[in-house]
Amino acid sequence: MNKILWIAGILGTLAIAATLAWHPSAGETEKVTVDANDKIRSTHYFGRGRNGNHTNFSPLTETNMNNVVIVPYAYQESHQDSELQVGERNRRGSRRDSMFRQMAFAARDAGLTVTFKPHIWMNTDSDKWRSDILFTSDSLEQLWGNRYRELILHYAEVSEEVGAPYYCIGAELTSLTFKYPGYWRELINDVRSVYSGKLFYAANWYLEFEQVEFWDALDFIGVQAYFPLTDHENPDKKTLLKGWKKYKEKLRTISFKYQKPILFSEIGYRSTACAAIHPWEWVDAYTDDAKQFTLSLECQATCYEAFFETFWEEDWFAGAMIWQWRGNHAEAGGLTNLDFTPQNKPAQKVISEWFGK
Numbered sequence: 001m002n003k004i005l006w007i008a009g010i011l012g013t014l015a016i017a018a019t020l021a022w023h024p025s026a027g028e029t030e031k032v033t034v035d036a037n038d039k040i041r042s043t044h045y046f047g048r049g050r051n052g053n054h055t056n057f058s059p060l061t062e063t064n065m066n067n068v069v070i071v072p073y074a075y076q077e078s079h080q081d082s083e084l085q086v087g088e089r090n091r092r093g094s095r096r097d098s099m100f101r102q103m104a105f106a107a108r109d110a111g112l113t114v115t116f117k118p119h120i121w122m123n124t125d126s127d128k129w130r131s132d133i134l135f136t137s138d139s140l141e142q143l144w145g146n147r148y149r150e151l152i153l154h155y156a157e158v159s160e161e162v163g164a165p166y167y168c169i170g171a172e173l174t175s176l177t178f179k180y181p182g183y184w185r186e187l188i189n190d191v192r193s194v195y196s197g198k199l200f201y202a203a204n205w206y207l208e209f210e211q212v213e214f215w216d217a218l219d220f221i222g223v224q225a226y227f228p229l230t231d232h233e234n235p236d237k238k239t240l241l242k243g244w245k246k247y248k249e250k251l252r253t254i255s256f257k258y259q260k261p262i263l264f265s266e267i268g269y270r271s272t273a274c275a276a277i278h279p280w281e282w283v284d285a286y287t288d289d290a291k292q293f294t295l296s297l298e299c300q301a302t303c304y305e306a307f308f309e310t311f312w313e314e315d316w317f318a319g320a321m322i323w324q325w326r327g328n329h330a331e332a333g334g335l336t337n338l339d340f341t342p343q344n345k346p347a348q349k350v351i352s353e354w355f356g357k
Contacts, residue, residue, distance in 0.1 A: 032316040034261045039312075040166070040319025041355040042067035042115065044266070045107075047327020048099065054327030055103060057110035063348060064355035067113045067166070069321050070100055073121045074151050079128040082140040084120070084147040086154070097158065104162040115321070116155045117168035117202065117265070131174035131204055141180075149187055156195040167195055168265060171202035172224055181213040188217045202265035210250060215258040220318050222265035223251065226280035229306070233273035234299050240276060240306035248310055261318035267307060268323030268340040271300040271347065279303075283338050293338050301346040308354040322351065 045068045047054030060068060075085040104114045120130045135141045152169055159167045169184070169191060170177075177184060184201070191199060200220035203209035209223045229235070229243030255262045269275040270283050273296040283293050311317045324340050326332035333343030342348040 032255050032259060032261050034315055034318050036313075036315075036357075039317070040067050040115075040263060040321065041065045042069055042319065043322040043325040044069040044071055044117070045103070045325050045327065046071070047103065055106035056329070057107050057112055059329040059343070060112060060325065061110055063352040065112065066355075067115055067319075067321075068103075068107045068325075069115045069117050070103060072096070072100065072116065072118045072151075072155055074118060074148075075121050076133075077123050079122065079130075079132040080135055080140075082135060082144040082147075084144055084151070086147055086151045100158065101162060104164070108163065113166075114159075114162060114164045115166040115168065116159045116164060117171065117321075118151055118155050119171050120173070129172075131172050131208070133173060134175040134179065145180075145183055149190065152187060153190060153194060156191045159197065160195045165197045166220075167191070167197055167199055168222065169199055169201050169218075171265070172204045172208070174204050174208040177201070177203070177208060177212055177214075184214045185217055188214065200263055200265060205247075210254060215254070215260055218260065220263040220265075221254060221258065221260045222263050225264040225267040225307075225320075228278060229276040229303075231277060233277070233294070234296055235276055235302070237302050237306050237309075240303060241310060243276070244306060244310040252314075252316060255316045261316050262311075263318040264311075264320040266323050267320050269300045269303040269347070270338055270340055271295060271297050271345055272338055273299050275299050276303050283340075295336065295338055297335060297346050300342065301350050304342070304347050304350045304354075308350070312354055312357070 042065060043060065045060075057068065076083060100116075107114050120133070122128075122130050122133070133144075135144060148170075156167055169187060188199060198219035200218055200222035201212065201214075202222040202224050203212055204224050205227050209221065212221075215221050227244070227247045229240050235243075251262050269279055270281070270293065272283065273294040274281075275296070276299065307320075311320075322342065326341055326343060329343060333339070333341040333345050333348075335345065337345070342351055
């Protein structure tokens with residue numbers, strides 16, 4: 001009996017030691033490690049699968065990317081509209097999924113992995129957008145939730161079919177993640193029943209990423225990284241590096257708290273002088289809205305340099321998904337283009353050099 005008690009005591013001591021080794025003591029943090037070779041080097045890709053030029057992924061591999069993000073869209077009219085239009089049941093949706101599969105297999109043949117990242121496109125109403133989606137009754141919430149679950153499970157199955165190693169369960173749905181963390185945990189469990197890869201949610205940079213309650217159930221902490229870094233145009237790199245400091249500390253803290261690496265599920269800059277002031281602002285180079293922006297290829301490139309210098313060599317940082325890349329590479333971007341794409345601009349060289357590391 002004494003021998004049994006002695007063995008039990010030893011085992012108990014070992015268990016306590018293991019627990020102390022796993023959980024940091026007060027003031028300490030656990031280390032999250034991502035191998036440099038495993039970092040995700042990716043971009044959101046927009047093209048047409050049946051167009052030969054749009055499935056030529058060599059410009060991505062030449063820019064040292066190893067992954068491509070495909071974005072299926074669902075639609076709704078307003079932030080209180082429960083009629084989420086998923087679309088895969090109709091003929092148009094079937095054609096779209098066929099195009100996505102073709103793009104995924106072409107990317108795989110080029111040596112790239114694929115990530116599906118469904119987005120909700122919402123017609124603007126009173127300056128609302130998808131982060132404001134919320135409903136006035138339980139029945140509307142349930143209707144929307146069922147439709148959204150259908151969307152996410154569908155592309156989880158497509159992801160499994162094409163061998164995608166990563167999958168995104170949502171992007172910038174701030175109000176819904178705050179109010180319904182239980183719904184998201186159930187959705188994550190449902191997705192894991194049909195998909196074997198790694199999961200992430202793409203949280204908004206503003207408030208949301210620090211308040212998501214279900215990071216522990218995912219593999220990456222995804223952040224839509226449109227952090228404002230300065231209040232003036234054409235900043236130098238030193239200014240931008242300083243602007244990143246407070247955000248970097250918050251991101252590191254969240255990563256260590258949940259023992260999950262940070263993935264910039266979206267990051268991008270316009271080639272404009274004000275790109276670092278409000279990075280999230282959209283510019284359509286083909287409308288009169290573009291007149292309010294001043295072209296600055298240098299600012300875009302400097303923004304990317306500051307981002308990479310701040311994060312790329314951190315072992316708790318899993319990688320970045322650039323916004324955005326056009327399938328018609330030869331004609332996309334260029335030295336007079338104001339848009340987010342880095343294609344055929346100095347920013348592409350910056351991205352290529354850092355991704356090449």
